[in-house]
Amino acid sequence: MQPTQTFVFTITQLTSLLAKDPSLTGFLQMLLIFGNVWWMYGGYAWLTNAVPPRELGVRLLLLVGMGGFLVVALAIPTAFGAGGLAFGLGYLVVTLVHTGVFLRTSQQSVLKAMTGLGPFNLVTAGLLVVAGLTNGNARWLLFGAGFVLHWLTPLFTRTGGFRIRSGHFVERHGLILLIAIGESVVAVGIGLGTIALPAGRIATALLGLALAAGLWWLYFNGEEERAEQALDGAAFERRAWMSLNAFGYVFLLVLGGIVLVAAGMKLAVVSYNEPSTLATAVLLAAGVAAYAVGLVLFRLVLDCGRLVFRLLIAILALPTIWLGVGIAPAAQVSALVLIIIAGIAADSRS
Numbered sequence: 001m002q003p004t005q006t007f008v009f010t011i012t013q014l015t016s017l018l019a020k021d022p023s024l025t026g027f028l029q030m031l032l033i034f035g036n037v038w039w040m041y042g043g044y045a046w047l048t049n050a051v052p053p054r055e056l057g058v059r060l061l062l063l064v065g066m067g068g069f070l071v072v073a074l075a076i077p078t079a080f081g082a083g084g085l086a087f088g089l090g091y092l093v094v095t096l097v098h099t100g101v102f103l104r105t106s107q108q109s110v111l112k113a114m115t116g117l118g119p120f121n122l123v124t125a126g127l128l129v130v131a132g133l134t135n136g137n138a139r140w141l142l143f144g145a146g147f148v149l150h151w152l153t154p155l156f157t158r159t160g161g162f163r164i165r166s167g168h169f170v171e172r173h174g175l176i177l178l179i180a181i182g183e184s185v186v187a188v189g190i191g192l193g194t195i196a197l198p199a200g201r202i203a204t205a206l207l208g209l210a211l212a213a214g215l216w217w218l219y220f221n222g223e224e225e226r227a228e229q230a231l232d233g234a235a236f237e238r239r240a241w242m243s244l245n246a247f248g249y250v251f252l253l254v255l256g257g258i259v260l261v262a263a264g265m266k267l268a269v270v271s272y273n274e275p276s277t278l279a280t281a282v283l284l285a286a287g288v289a290a291y292a293v294g295l296v297l298f299r300l301v302l303d304c305g306r307l308v309f310r311l312l313i314a315i316l317a318l319p320t321i322w323l324g325v326g327i328a329p330a331a332q333v334s335a336l337v338l339i340i341i342a343g344i345a346a347d348s349r350s
Contacts, residue, residue: 006070007069010041010076011262013077014033017030022283040094040095042248048168061101087128096125099122120157166231170231174219177219178220189205201273214336230304250298254295257286257292261288261291272328280324281320282321285336288336289314292343313343
């Protein structure tokens with residue numbers, strides 16, 4: 001039992017937050033929340049990689065951590081409003097459990113690494129608790145400070161001291177990505193509620209499913225195997241840095257792209273029979289582009305495949321904005337699906 005299960009709800013909440021306010025403000029709120037939350041979700045993948053949850057005490061603590069993650073997810077829609085304190089306190093519980101379980105390991109290199117990382121995580125959790133007690137610009141600044149501190153922390157700590165079991169590590173992050181893609185489909189269904197289902201709306205929803213399948217195929221077409229081989233072939237200390245860069249920094253872009261696509265599809269299916277708003281079209285195109293660029297960087301970090309076709313997917317996704325705005329969401333989503341299929345086919349042949 002791991003906090004990965006609650007990631008499903010987190011993606012739903014982030015998607016709803018962005019779909020409700022598809023503006024620059026809504027995007028920045030989503031980015032700051034997701035950037036802070038993803039650091040700790042990823043941290044639990046590192047945790048169970050180093051401290052397998054076999055002992056009863058560890059399992060119980062992980063259940064407490066899951067409770068903290070659930071509170072965080074519940075508070076996401078109002079994290080910049082009335083739910084700010086609940087978000088911060090839930091995050092503090094998650095961080096305390098993470099640090100406490102990590103310190104149970106007997107691996108000296110991991111202990112040294114965690115004694116450097118733990119205090120930074122606790123400081124960031126404290127910033128988010130204080131953010132929940134403030135309003136306006138102060139809350140924005142504290143969320144931003146937490147985001148920056150988290151992702152700069154590896155520069156000041158012994159990241160290379162973590163031992164990485166490549167098979168487990170790659171599998172856990174693949175599961176997170178699979179859950180995120182699946183939840184993007186669920187989010188569209190939840191967004192429809194009891195709304196009428198004419199043929200055009202159903203067709204648009206099915207195109208959204210095809211788009212999600214294309215995103216799934218882009219990664220689960222041998223990427224996991226190549227990543228595991230790359231990590232297994234790397235030196236001990238370099239393996240930890242490769243893991244951080246590929247499954248930490250780069251996955252922030254990959255998973256963020258999924259949230260953008262899910263929010264765009266949620267809006268597109270509702271207004272299927274009229275030209276898209278600019279916000280809806282940008283979410284769809286930018287989401288696919290961000291996902292593809294993330295996979296380019298993933299391969300670049302791990303040196304495990306060609307870059308050109310994924311880069312072309314990202315470039316070609318952006319002009320589809322005009323199909324959505326000028327015709328209808330279905331036209332844009334159809335084009336995005338065809339671009340992804342062509343990119344997958346070309347990459348497989350090469």
